[in-house]
Amino acid sequence: MDIKFGFADTPRELVIRVAGDQDEHLQRVNDALANNTNVELEDEKGKKFIVRTERVVYVELGSSSQHQVGFAGV
Incomplete structure (x- = not known):
């Protein structure tokens, strides 16, 4: 799961891929x-x-479920 932090006064984001429960x-x-x-x-x-x-403007937490890749099992 990805956790994305947005900070004040900067266009860059910090994305951290973590394991565990959302x-x-x-x-x-x-x-x-x-x-x-x-x-x-x-x-x-x-x-x-x-x-x-103190400078965090927003936080986005991704889904904790695994997404299927490809066409099999549709």
């Missing part, structure tokens, strides 16, 4: 935004990210 990540991000604290995330490759929430 609801769990949504709760962590909501808590950090509500309390104006940092949110710590670990991507699928083990890299750790600390995001300061």
